[in-house]
Amino acid sequence: MLLILLCLFIIVVVVQFLYYIVFFGKFSFAKPQISTPKRVPISIIVCAKNEEENIINFIPLLAEQNYPDYEIVLIDDASNDDTLEIFEAFEKQYSNVKLVKVKNNEAFWGNKKFALTLGIKAAQNEYLLFTDADCYPKTKEWVKEMSAQFTKEKTIVLGYGAYEKIKNSFLNKIIRFETLLTATQYFSWAKLGKPYMGIGRNMAYKREEFFKTNGFIEHMKIRSGDDDLFINEAATNKNTTICFTTDSFTFSKPKTTFKEWFTQKRRHVATAKHYKSFDRSQLAVFYVTQLLFFILPIILLAFxxxxxxxxSIIVFRYVFAWISLGFAAGKLKEKDVMYWFPIIEIILVISQFNIFITNTFSKPVHWK
Incomplete structure (x- = not known):
C-alpha cells in the first residue's frame, strides 16, 4: 500500500512539473514584451455601483492618459450614493467623458452585465478597454501599452491587474501571491492557444467580439463572469493575446480582512464551474495535484x-515551482511574495478546499 502511495506521489510531482515548467513556462520563461504603438481609437469602459470614494481619486487618472484618441465611458449602475453626481461632474470637466445612466430593470435587477452591455453599445469606438471603478492604471501609458497588442487577428488582449502592497500585512502577501499565480495560469494558457479567462480590472477587446457571442446572453443569469465567462466563450488561439509590460498594469485596493477576501474568492470559484469542460478539467487537475502533494508525503513520512x-522529491518539486513562479513574479513585479511561497501555498490549498465545501452548501453574494 505504501509503495502504491509513493508511486502516486511521484506521478503527482511529474504532473506538477508539467504544469510549472512546460505549461506555465510559456509565460514564466518568455522574453520581455516589446510594444509597437497602434494608436487605434479606444473607449475605456468603467462600470460603477456605489463607488463614490474610489471614483473621485481614480477617474482623473484615466483622464490623464498619454494617448491621442480615446474616450471614457462611465456607467452608473443605479447607485444609491453620490456616484452619479460625481460622474456628472466629470462629464462636465472632461470633454472625452461620456456618461451612461442605468436604471434598475426588473428583468436584470442589479446585473452588472446589463449595465456593461449598455455602456458597450454607447461607446463610439470599436476597440474597448475595461477596468473597474476601484482600479487605476500604474502609469499614463496604460492605454498605449494595452492597445499596442491589437492586430488584425488579435482582437482580445488580456492584461494584469495587480493589488497595492500593504506593509506588514501577511494577508496582503497571500492576496498578491494568489493574483500572481492566477495571472501566470491564464497568461500561460493563452500563449499555449487555450485562453480561458481574463480579469475585468484590465482587459480589452474589439466590439465585434462582443456581438459575435451575442454579448453576455449565454450567462446573463449568472451574476458574475462579465470578464472571465465572456473570455471563456469568446477567446480562441487565433484572436487572443496578452500584455504584460510594466506600464500596462492596473492596481486595485486589496481586501484587508480574511473574511472579505474569502467572500471574494468564493465568487470567483463559483464562476469557474461554468467554464468549458477542458478549462475546468485542467484547473481541477492542477488543484488536486497541489492538494495531494501535501497529503501523500505526510502519510509516507509518518510511516x-x-x-x-x-x-528528495519534495525538494525537487519546490525547486522547479519556485524557479517557474519566480520568473513570472519578476515579470509582474511581485518578487517579494515568493519568499513566503511554501507557507502561502499551503494556506491557499486549504482555503480552496474550504471554499469548495462552503460553496457546496450556500451560494456566494455577487454584484452589489
Missing part, C-alpha cells in the same frame, strides 16, 4: 517509508 526519496 517513515522511503523517507529519503520522499524528501
Amino acid at each position: 517513515q517509508f522511503q523517507w529519503m526519496i520522499v524528501l
Whole structure:
C-alpha cells in the first residue's frame, strides 16, 4: 500500500512539473514584451455601483492618459450614493467623458452585465478597454501599452491587474501571491492557444467580439463572469493575446480582512464551474495535484517509508515551482511574495478546499 502511495506521489510531482515548467513556462520563461504603438481609437469602459470614494481619486487618472484618441465611458449602475453626481461632474470637466445612466430593470435587477452591455453599445469606438471603478492604471501609458497588442487577428488582449502592497500585512502577501499565480495560469494558457479567462480590472477587446457571442446572453443569469465567462466563450488561439509590460498594469485596493477576501474568492470559484469542460478539467487537475502533494508525503513520512526519496522529491518539486513562479513574479513585479511561497501555498490549498465545501452548501453574494 505504501509503495502504491509513493508511486502516486511521484506521478503527482511529474504532473506538477508539467504544469510549472512546460505549461506555465510559456509565460514564466518568455522574453520581455516589446510594444509597437497602434494608436487605434479606444473607449475605456468603467462600470460603477456605489463607488463614490474610489471614483473621485481614480477617474482623473484615466483622464490623464498619454494617448491621442480615446474616450471614457462611465456607467452608473443605479447607485444609491453620490456616484452619479460625481460622474456628472466629470462629464462636465472632461470633454472625452461620456456618461451612461442605468436604471434598475426588473428583468436584470442589479446585473452588472446589463449595465456593461449598455455602456458597450454607447461607446463610439470599436476597440474597448475595461477596468473597474476601484482600479487605476500604474502609469499614463496604460492605454498605449494595452492597445499596442491589437492586430488584425488579435482582437482580445488580456492584461494584469495587480493589488497595492500593504506593509506588514501577511494577508496582503497571500492576496498578491494568489493574483500572481492566477495571472501566470491564464497568461500561460493563452500563449499555449487555450485562453480561458481574463480579469475585468484590465482587459480589452474589439466590439465585434462582443456581438459575435451575442454579448453576455449565454450567462446573463449568472451574476458574475462579465470578464472571465465572456473570455471563456469568446477567446480562441487565433484572436487572443496578452500584455504584460510594466506600464500596462492596473492596481486595485486589496481586501484587508480574511473574511472579505474569502467572500471574494468564493465568487470567483463559483464562476469557474461554468467554464468549458477542458478549462475546468485542467484547473481541477492542477488543484488536486497541489492538494495531494501535501497529503501523500505526510502519510509516507509518518510511516517513515522511503523517507529519503520522499524528501528528495519534495525538494525537487519546490525547486522547479519556485524557479517557474519566480520568473513570472519578476515579470509582474511581485518578487517579494515568493519568499513566503511554501507557507502561502499551503494556506491557499486549504482555503480552496474550504471554499469548495462552503460553496457546496450556500451560494456566494455577487454584484452589489
